Amino acid sequence: MTNSIGEIRDADFLFVIGSNTSEAHPIIAMEMKRAVQRGATLVVADPRAIWMTSIAEMHLQIRPGSDVWLLNAMAHVIIEEDLVDRNFIAEHTEGFETVREAVARYSPEAAEEFTGVPAVDIRWAARRYATTEKAGIYYTLGITEHSHGTDNVYALANLVLMTGHLGKPSAGLNPLRGQNNVQGANDAGATPIFYPGYQRVDDPEVRAKYERAWGTALSPDPGMNLNVMLKAVGTQIRGLFVMGEDILMSEPNVARLEAGMNDLDFLVTQEPFLNETARFADVIFPSAVYAEKDGVFTNSERRVQMVRKAVEPPGQARADWQILTALARACGAAWSYTGAAEIYAEMAEHAPKFAGIRHERIEHERPGGLSGLQWPCPDEHHPGTPILHEGGVLRGKGLFQAVEYRPPMELADEEYGLLLSTGRTLYHYNAATQTRRETGLTLKQPEPFVEIHPRDAKRRGVETDDFVDVSTRRGRIRVRAIISRQVRPGCIWIPLHFREARANLLTNDVGDRVTGTAEYKVCAAEVEKAVAAEAGSARFPGSYYRLDGPGPGD
């Protein structure tokens, strides 16, 4: 996020795109609700009707994967109606002309055909965004989990740059991180191209610095991203180490991954629970959960906050950092870490963005201030950075990137007539190893389901609560059908939490060209009635959007 979470309540215009905020980031949603109560305008762009659309001024219910059409058309309107911030463009950006040329053919009227959103709505949203000073964009995986996810982000950044909605309170570009420490894991260098603090592995000076620090020669070649790595499992990748992810639940096209896992020479995992991936593991280390260890998580607003040990881990389970230290020693390295503070200090010493952050600084709350510190924080006296790009774009000039629409890798066809998106619900979390062990959450949402529009259900003879087989070119799962106008006609939606019906048997593992992030949000699918429901057998799915189903107690 270029802004901080606390600024959301003061925003006057919120453009939420590809983010089911109230289910995936409930507390950020509360800030948005507060802004709307104050009188802010909320516009939601999403293929599904979600909770947030119930308080939105406008819902742009786009076809899955048509984001670039929508965003380029908004840029088209802003340029055509001369609502751009000329001073900002002149002073802080470069490459505006390329975008002006590129979006010229993306008229809202043409966009209406591709997106399904009326041109008049696109115009209205573009005008309101451009002409409201405190206008923030908030997005999540609905933007990035596409084969053109990077294009989607560029198209959003173009809107930000041409309107100058950057580096100011409540105005910026705000990706909401899906997991507690997505930001921190990237910050720490758990990426194939960066050392900690976004220092490139193929920069000889940086590499030399880390070779000195770590006392060993380092590879100059960028590594494989996760998408490429997992596709190479069993061929080029012969040994795999996995900490804290059930890859056979969470990665796309898991049938293909499982086939590769069969040919893997060696697999080590570190987990608090047995999971799907454990079936292939040669060694499993029992790890502590967050309540049993010290360290830091870094949230969506770049805030580094303490994780504190409250209870001892069960049996012989250990904190992951302890396991990693022991493993490195077993591999012959002279690691001797005795605490998380020491490890953080080592990381911060060589990463200028975090140079001023230490456990000692964030251990105690500062009077009147919020907890933790937001990076960049270059020295020990620096107060942290709540708003990025304040007083000018960090890289010097914000670079416009013209993008052209590219369709998702799969569209509906005669064989697979529907478009499938997957996602998270409020009551469970990812692979649900934690939340499905919580009795209350399981009571609220006990079983996997697919949301299907009444029109599509009727054509397939599917009635509410029937069990259906959902299939794609990669796999098939059986789930309960929920007939709902929450999804567009021609679209279905499945939550990713249920191991008995893994959504990722269905998803497409094609990756974005830059990031490798897979196309979880769009693939061609078909639904077939499997078993008719016994009346009243369905358990409440946890969402009150069962618009066309019987209400509770019916």
Added chain:
Amino acid sequence: MKSENQLQLDGETVWFAEGETLLDVARRSGREIPTLCHDPRLEPVGACRTCLVEVAGSQRLLPSCATPAVAGQVVVTASDRIERYRSSLMALYLTDHPEAVDESRGRDELLEMADRWDAPRDWGRMTPIRSNRSDDRNPYIDFDASACIVCGRCTRYCDEVEGVSAITLAARGSRTTISTVDRLSLLDTTCELCGGCIDTCPTGAMAEKGPLRLADLAQSALSKVRTTCNFCGVGCQIDLNVDPEANDGRGRVVRVTSPEPGTTTNDGNLCVKGRFAYDFIDHPDRLTTPLVRGDDGELHQASWDEALELAARGLSRVADAHGPDALGFVSSSRCTVEENYLVQKLARAVFHTNNVHQCAAT
């Protein structure tokens, strides 16, 4: 600050900021003013009347929480008249309120306040006639009407902050209670089980069912550990309430509470997962020893030394046979920054490959 933004508070000239109420100004200036219906996250309603102050020009006492600060106001926060009103109010509240705090339900600010302000407790007893919903099968939120003072914090929180309007004030007069449409279970309403009603309730009328099941556990025996929630990327600060004696001294998380509003990014708020999903910590399915795959193809318990040795040998063999780039390291956005740092250092400095990526990358 504008020069005209000043008023007289108990004879002292004080400044105020635009939009502040008399309660804000008085508390900032160190005055002690009791409140029951006030929550900084909610629009003021002035319902409980415990925060009354004298304002020159007004014959009636005014609720300071709902009275905006105005330049030139002359305000008195402590006087015999105020004392008399307050003490009568509290005495009235106490007539149908439990006489002792039920610790398993959390604090009771009314009883604390009555002690602090020495409110009379001899105004007789009435049996509360507000109805409960004790048949609500929801797993988390318990409502005890006898402790309810109808301040409406829970219903206003549900409307204004969580925005789902699942609970509402129902019935009239002394029967006024907190209910749902058709007295449905919260499970069958728009309620998202955030538990904010529990958090904001000043008297423990709204309480968490989990700790109620551990009824013999006094809240005072719990220790609180401030940490960061392990679910989404908002980074809510939470207080793990730990029974330190449980599990043979390992300790057990028995509830999660949120820090005071205004002190952390989450402003005192939590969602259903943050507040209630902690059973997994102490779940019998937890792995408690290393496991290694035997020749029989099954997983077997092993010692740490054995497992570490086997893991090191297995990874090294791959690197020796096929080169370092035949290894892949999947790190985790669920783990700490320090642990992610160590995974990439393990990949890079020990095994000499940049094939390392965190799980959220795809």
